Amino acid sequence: MTAVVEQTRTLTYAEAVREALAQAMTADERVFLLGEDVGTYGGAFGVTGDLVHRFGDERIRDTPISELGIVGAAVGAALAGMRPVVEIQFSDFTAQAMDQIVNQAAKIHFMLGGAATVPMVLRAPAGSGTGAAAQHSQSLEAWFAHVPGLKVVMPATPADAKALLLAAIADPNPVIVLEHKLLYKQSGPVPEAATPARLGEAAVRRRGTDLTIVATGVMVPRSLEAADELAADGIEASVVDPRSLKPLDGKSIVDDVTRTGRALLVQEAPKTAGFMAEIAATIGESPAFGHLRAPISRLCGLDVPIPYAPQLERAAVPQVADIVRAATDLVRRW
Amino acid sequence: MDLIGNAAAARQALVTMWTIRRFEEAVDDLFARGLMHGTMHLSIGQEAVPVGACLALSDGDYITSTHRGHGHCIAKGARLADMMAELLAKETGYCRGRGGSMHIADVATGNLGANGIVAGGVPIAAGAGLAVKMRGGSEVVVSFFGDGAVNEGAWHEGVNLAAIWDLPVVFVCENNHYGMSMSVSRAFRVKQLSERAAAYGIPGVTVDGNDPQAVHDAVTDAVARARAGEGPTLIEATTYRWKGHSKSDKNLYRTREEIEQWRERDPIARFEQRVAATLEDQEIQSCRDEARDAVRAAVRAAHAAPDASADSLTEAVYAR
Ligand SMILES: Cc1ncc(C[n+]2csc(CCOP(=O)(O)OP(=O)(O)O)c2C)c(N)n1
Numbered sequence: 001m002t003a004v005v006e007q008t009r010t011l012t013y014a015e016a017v018r019e020a021l022a023q024a025m026t027a028d029e030r031v032f033l034l035g036e037d038v039g040t041y042g043g044a045f046g047v048t049g050d051l052v053h054r055f056g057d058e059r060i061r062d063t064p065i066s067e068l069g070i071v072g073a074a075v076g077a078a079l080a081g082m083r084p085v086v087e088i089q090f091s092d093f094t095a096q097a098m099d100q101i102v103n104q105a106a107k108i109h110f111m112l113g114g115a116a117t118v119p120m121v122l123r124a125p126a127g128s129g130t131g132a133a134a135q136h137s138q139s140l141e142a143w144f145a146h147v148p149g150l151k152v153v154m155p156a157t158p159a160d161a162k163a164l165l166l167a168a169i170a171d172p173n174p175v176i177v178l179e180h181k182l183l184y185k186q187s188g189p190v191p192e193a194a195t196p197a198r199l200g201e202a203a204v205r206r207r208g209t210d211l212t213i214v215a216t217g218v219m220v221p222r223s224l225e226a227a228d229e230l231a232a233d234g235i236e237a238s239v240v241d242p243r244s245l246k247p248l249d250g251k252s253i254v255d256d257v258t259r260t261g262r263a264l265l266v267q268e269a270p271k272t273a274g275f276m277a278e279i280a281a282t283i284g285e286s287p288a289f290g291h292l293r294a295p296i297s298r299l300c301g302l303d304v305p306i307p308y309a310p311q312l313e314r315a316a317v318p319q320v321a322d323i324v325r326a327a328t329d330l331v332r333r334w
Numbered sequence: 335m336d337l338i339g340n341a342a343a344a345r346q347a348l349v350t351m352w353t354i355r356r357f358e359e360a361v362d363d364l365f366a367r368g369l370m371h372g373t374m375h376l377s378i379g380q381e382a383v384p385v386g387a388c389l390a391l392s393d394g395d396y397i398t399s400t401h402r403g404h405g406h407c408i409a410k411g412a413r414l415a416d417m418m419a420e421l422l423a424k425e426t427g428y429c430r431g432r433g434g435s436m437h438i439a440d441v442a443t444g445n446l447g448a449n450g451i452v453a454g455g456v457p458i459a460a461g462a463g464l465a466v467k468m469r470g471g472s473e474v475v476v477s478f479f480g481d482g483a484v485n486e487g488a489w490h491e492g493v494n495l496a497a498i499w500d501l502p503v504v505f506v507c508e509n510n511h512y513g514m515s516m517s518v519s520r521a522f523r524v525k526q527l528s529e530r531a532a533a534y535g536i537p538g539v540t541v542d543g544n545d546p547q548a549v550h551d552a553v554t555d556a557v558a559r560a561r562a563g564e565g566p567t568l569i570e571a572t573t574y575r576w577k578g579h580s581k582s583d584k585n586l587y588r589t590r591e592e593i594e595q596w597r598e599r600d601p602i603a604r605f606e607q608r609v610a611a612t613l614e615d616q617e618i619q620s621c622r623d624e625a626r627d628a629v630r631a632a633v634r635a636a637h638a639a640p641d642a643s644a645d646s647l648t649e650a651v652y653a654r
Contacts, residue, residue: 040587041515064485064521065452065513093451096487131372133434135450304651307642308434309423310371315644 008159008189014047016158016190017123017179020165021048021085023194025055028083031169032059034070035087044089045125045184067096071122075105075174078120083169090136091124091178094143105174106149121168125181126154127218127268128306128317137306137313139217139269144176145245145278151175151199152245156220158188160243163197170196180218200247204256208236210331211262211294214253214279216242219266219318226323235331237264245275253279254286261293262334264327268317271300294334299326335389335554337547337609344609345621347389347546351381351602352625354405357414360629361404361421361435365581370421372434375402379544379576382601383508384409386549386571387476390557396444396462396475398455401436402508402575403448406478412440414632424639431642432650444473452513453483456505457492463501463566474502474560476553482513484527493568497534500565504556507570508543514579515587531568543571544601547608573601 011019024031037044039052039062052060063070067088074084088094094101105118128137144152151173155161161179168175205220206227215223220241227237238256242248257263263283265276280296283289301317318326337347358378364370377384380402388397388409399406407417412428420427421435429437439447446462449455459477466473483489484507496503507527511518524530531538537559541548549571556567574596578585585593606618613621 036513037515039515042584042586044514044582046582062516062520064516065482066485066487068487069485096451131434133372133436133450134432135436135454302648304648305432307432307647308372308420308429308437309431309642311423312431312642312644312647315647 007192009192010187011158011190012185012187013158013161013179014045014184016162017047017165018049018051019190020162020194021051022054024166024169025059027194030081030083031085032061032082033085033087034061034063034074036063036065036089038062038087043087045181047184048087067093068100071097071100072104074120075100075108075118078118079108079116083119085121085123085169088122088124091126091140092135092138094122094124094140101150101174102147106147109173110149117172118174119172121165121175121177123165123177123179126178127180127182128313129182129218131308131310131313133308134305139267139301141178141216141245142269142273142275145275149174151247152178153199153243154178154180154217154245155243156180156183156217156241158186158190160197160203162190163195164243166194166196167199171199178217182218186221197243199244200249201244202240202242202249202252204238204240204252206237206239208238209260210236211264211327212238212240212253212256212260213264213266213323213327214240214242214276215266216245216275217268219268222318222320223266223323225320226327229320229324230327233328235328237327242279248282250282250286254283254288257283257288258291261291262330263292263296264330265296265298266318266323267300269301270303271298272303274300276300294330297326297330299323335550337389337550339612341612343389344612345617347385348605348609348613348618348621349624350385350409351546351605352622353414353628354381354384354408355602356625356629357408357417357632358404360633362577364422371423373580373582374435375580376577377402377405377575379596379600380508380510380573381405382546382605383506383543383549383571383573384478386546387506387553389550390553391474391476394444394473396446396473398446398459398462398475398477399439399448400455400479401448401450401452402480403438404435407438407440407445407448410440410445411443412445414628415635416440418632418636419639422636423642424636425642426639427642453479453486453488453492455479456483456489457495459503459505460492460496460501463496463503464499466502467499472561474504474557476504476506478506478508480513481507481509481511481518481527482516482521484530485521493534493566496566497536500563502560503566504553504560505566505568506553507568509570509572510575512575512579512588517587526570528568528570536566536568538568538570540570540572543573544599544604546601546605
């Protein structure tokens with residue numbers, strides 16, 4: 001194997017997203033952005049930043065507040081040969097656009113017997129932790145993953161924020177990119193090259209022997225932090241980040257659980273009908289089942305809307321200490 | 335009602351505008367000192383709209399509000415201490431710490447809720463109006479929203495339903511000229527947003543939203559129409575927010591001069607000048623003092639209240 005030395009620098013997650021957008025726009029003039037306040041304002045979370053000065057307001061297109069119209073316009077532009085990237089200010093507001101996402105974008109390729117494609121990307125900040133309360137803090141990945149025709153990715157590191165977005169833009173299908181708003185200011189190494197990830201490839205972020213923690217979004221760094229604490233206590237945890245929920249790399253998850261014999265599934269979203277139920281079923285239906293030393297365990301957000309008060313908000317979703325406790329319990333009891 | 339010549343009305347309007355101003359300044363300060371969390375949308379500079387509008391309402395009437403909803407809540411009669419407690423994440427807050435600024439509501443005074451979704455309250459207002467009509471009541475519903483909301487699908491659908499069913503709703507657009515960073519001139523091809531009323535077959539008027547009397551007169555007329563069963567009205571009140579959209583706004587999309595020009599049209603200072611013949615200087619000063627003292631007392635009471643507790647977090651998800 002030849003080692004490819006990749007030039008990396010430290011970027012924040014937000015900068016990594018911006019770099020992916022800039023590189024994709026430079027490489028392909030069909031790529032353009034549209035969304036509320038993506039121009040001079042620089043995006044509600046500052047992600048688009050100065051792109052309007054580099055690419056102009058035709059390609060970094062500010063829109064009125066009209067999510068359904070924005071996504072519909074992207075569907076139309078994609079059908080007509082462009083590669084639109086939509087920013088929805090908070091993933092919660094995709095609800096306004098759900099018809100265009102679910103009934104149009106996701107289905108057109110199929111309904112037309114493959115005669116047309118909808119190569120568009122919808123980026124949206126997801127998750128809680130900012131005190132923005134119930135209508136600005138949800139984790140809705142299960143909504144989208146449930147719809148055939150959509151692809152769904154959840155980058156957890158700056159490098160993935162770039163690589164997964166590049167993959168989403170290159171993909172001939174509608175791809176939902178759920179960025180976590182608590183991660184925007186996190187920094188990490190990001191390759192300079194515009195190398196897209198392969199969708200449907202999980203990342204094993206840490207390898208252990210005692211249990212496999214599968215986590216998405218901001219629960220990935222929290223699980224890694226928990227794994228460090230567990231290690232200090234003699235428990236070695238794997239941390240697997242699916243990165244792409246649809247397509248899902250079930251094999252990497254199943255392989256790791258087969259090795260460790262225990263699975264702790266961690267998500268921020270409420271438990272009921274959440275995406276980790278899908279992962280649990282994937283493991284349960286696989287040969288890993290025969291290697292399980294413990295029941296598959298889920299640690300999820302409570303089945304409540306996200307509250308405003310910081311102490312309530314923290315109590316509503318898993319924290320590092322909760323992950324440590326759940327993992328310890330799983331290993332010690334079984 | 336004559337808010338300029340009638341001393342009691344003038345006093346009430348002035349105290350309420352000052353109360354909103356002082357409340358939001360206190361919020362701004364608490365935020366800056368790290369004592370408040372989340373984000374805040376302040377309506378400083380826009381006080382004349384909720385005050386003029388709510389003075390045209392009676393106790394049983396309803397309002398729906400927005401993410402920029404402190405002023406609406408105060409003007410409709412909410413208790414300041416309970417509002418402040420909510421923002422400070424206390425158990426005694428209006429939403430027991432669950433809602434925060436963007437979901438502040440006092441259902442007892444007819445405030446059906448602030449809303450974190452732009453235009454989310456517009457169809458809800460139509461529905462409340464429908465309930466009134468079906469019950470044969472005489473209440474009206476005032477729906478507050480910003481200029482940005484007027485381009486949302488929910489806005490069009492809500493206004494149309496109210497129009498075709500002659501519902502007792504008054505749609506009050508607080509046109510502060512920006513939806514976050516997007517100016518109305520970039521977001522609309524109509525000159526005045528009240529022109530949109532024509533498409534729904536209802537009256538539309540534009541008034542000076544920095545003049546509580548102008549807002550009050552327009553809303554009073556619209557309320558009379560609504561109570562008489564003649565259906566909704568769209569009122570556009572032109573105003574300006576002095577502060578950024580929220581806590582993360584760098585104000586890159588507008589000029590300092592523009593902000594200055596609007597600050598010179600401060601609704602409160604102008605109103606004080608206009609009521610100078612009705613209220614003595616001393617009386618005006620006492621209105622200011624009253625507002626300041628009320629807000630200070632609210633901050634004190636809120637600070638002293640117990641924090642919202644996570645123990646009961648799952649309680650209010652479903653009604654029992
Ligand atoms: C459906 C939806 N889209 C976007 C947002 C984000 N957002 C919150 S307030 C706002 C601007 C609203 O402008 P306007 O309606 O004019 O009210 P103003 O803030 O000026 O009072 C935006 C874009 C939101 N809360 N809801």
